[in-house]
Amino acid sequence: xxxxxxxxxxxxxxxxGDDSFWPSFTDIMTVIVMIFMLAMxxxxxxxxxxxxxxxxxxxxxxxxxxxARTTGEENATLEEKLIAxxxxxxxxxxxxxxxxxxxxEQEAAIASQRHQITSVSRERDLLDTQVIRLNRESEQLRNxxxxxxxxxxxxxxxxxxxxxxxxxxxxxxxxxxxxxxxTQADLDALRLSFRSQEEELSAALARNVxxxxxxxxxxxxxxxxxxxxxxxxxxxxxxxxxxxVEVRYAKSGGKYRIDxxxxxxxxxxxxxxxxxxxxxxxLKKRDNNLYVKVILPKDSGLxxxxxxxxxxxxxxxxxxxxxxxxxxxxxxx
Numbered sequence: 001x002x003x004x005x006x007x008x009x010x011x012x013x014x015x016x017g018d019d020s021f022w023p024s025f026t027d028i029m030t031v032i033v034m035i036f037m038l039a040m041x042x043x044x045x046x047x048x049x050x051x052x053x054x055x056x057x058x059x060x061x062x063x064x065x066x067x068a069r070t071t072g073e074e075n076a077t078l079e080e081k082l083i084a085x086x087x088x089x090x091x092x093x094x095x096x097x098x099x100x101x102x103x104x105e106q107e108a109a110i111a112s113q114r115h116q117i118t119s120v121s122r123e124r125d126l127l128d129t130q131v132i133r134l135n136r137e138s139e140q141l142r143n144x145x146x147x148x149x150x151x152x153x154x155x156x157x158x159x160x161x162x163x164x165x166x167x168x169x170x171x172x173x174x175x176x177x178x179x180x181x182x183t184q185a186d187l188d189a190l191r192l193s194f195r196s197q198e199e200e201l202s203a204a205l206a207r208n209v210x211x212x213x214x215x216x217x218x219x220x221x222x223x224x225x226x227x228x229x230x231x232x233x234x235x236x237x238x239x240x241x242x243x244x245v246e247v248r249y250a251k252s253g254g255k256y257r258i259d260x261x262x263x264x265x266x267x268x269x270x271x272x273x274x275x276x277x278x279x280x281x282x283l284k285k286r287d288n289n290l291y292v293k294v295i296l297p298k299d300s301g302l303x304x305x306x307x308x309x310x311x312x313x314x315x316x317x318x319x320x321x322x323x324x325x326x327x328x329x330x331x332x333x
Contacts, residue, residue, distance in 0.1 A: 076240070083239045083293060090296045094311070097304035106212065113205060120197060127190050134183045141176040145169060237321040242291035245283065245318075247276065249294060249310050251301035280318045292319040 148169040155161065248259040248268060258276055259268035262283070271279070284290055294311045296302065302310075315322040 080238060080240050083244065083291075086295060087237075087293065090294055090311070093296045093298070093300070094304060094307045097302065097307055101304050102216075109208065113201070117201065120194065120201075124194055127187065127194070131183075131187050134180065134187075138176065138180050141173065145173055237291075239291040239293070242289045242320060243283065243287045244291045244293060245280065246293045246295060247314060248297065249300065249302070249307070250297050251306070277317075280314070284318050288323070289320045290318050291321075 148165065152166055155165075243263050245263065246261040246268070248257075248261075250257045256273070258271055258273060260271045260276055260279065261268045262279065280290070280292070292314045294314060296307055296311075300307070
């Protein structure tokens with residue numbers, strides 16, 4: 001054993017006892033320090049790698065939280081825009097119904113005026129018939145006068161009688177001419193009256209068309225000014241931060257259909273008008289920030305007055321926006 005390894009025994013007797021102990025101890029401590037240093041380096045490298053992974057994980061979590069917050073805000077904005085677009089679509093459908101009713105009223109007025117024109121045309125035809133008849137009578141009188149002249153030529157022997165007969169015929173002719181002149185004057189007066197009536201009717205039609213156009217223009221200008229005025233003096237109606245209640249209104253087979261969707265419900269439920277008012281009243285008592293969203297389907301079957309009356313009733317009675325407007329009006333008064 002002493003030939004291959006260093007003997008570290010303290011009490012070993014011999015010449016190498018004190019001389020070989022410290023170099024061996026130094027070598028052993030050097031190896032231990034090197035092992036310790038290597039372990040420390042490996043541990044430090046591992047800690048640095050773990051710290052880098054931890055930082056990456058924290059940054060990823062922050063990015064995920066920011067992405068979730070941004071996505072939530074975008075979803076809320078999109079939902080608010082969708083509600084606003086559906087409200088505008090309902091208003092446009094109501095305007096379309098109003099325009100259709102106005103078109104029907106104009107068609108009825110035009111039909112009435114056409115009927116009046118037809119009546120005047122019939123009167124004119126009757127007058128033309130009377131003129132033809134009078135012309136025939138005049139022609140007959142002329143024929144009678146010719147026949148009388150012939151009789152005068154044939155009865156020249158009885159001059160006195162022919163003269164009396166001629167005087168009588170002349171008197172009849174004068175009366176006939178006077179009747180013809182009077183009839184012609186009446187006919188001219190009737191023609192002038194008919195032309196005057198036609199001119200007045202044409203002027204009335206033109207004034208009616210002009211008045212209708214001016215009324216439509218004024219209504220459009222008033223609506224635009226009202227919208228601009230509302231936008232200037234108060235914020236726009238929005239569903240953000242409000243309790244949204246959806247009501248779908250339509251008419252089928254002469255019966256009204258009301259579908260109601262409360263906050264938090266996944267679908268619509270068919271209710272009566274009384275039940276709808278009761279539920280909205282209960283919601284309003286609990287939360288005074290109701291946003292009543294009225295939906296009018298494309299084929300609702302409603303007239304403009306029906307759609308407007310229903311929508312205005314719900315807004316004025318339950319919607320937060322119109323409640324604030326009514327309160328401001330009371331304060332002003």
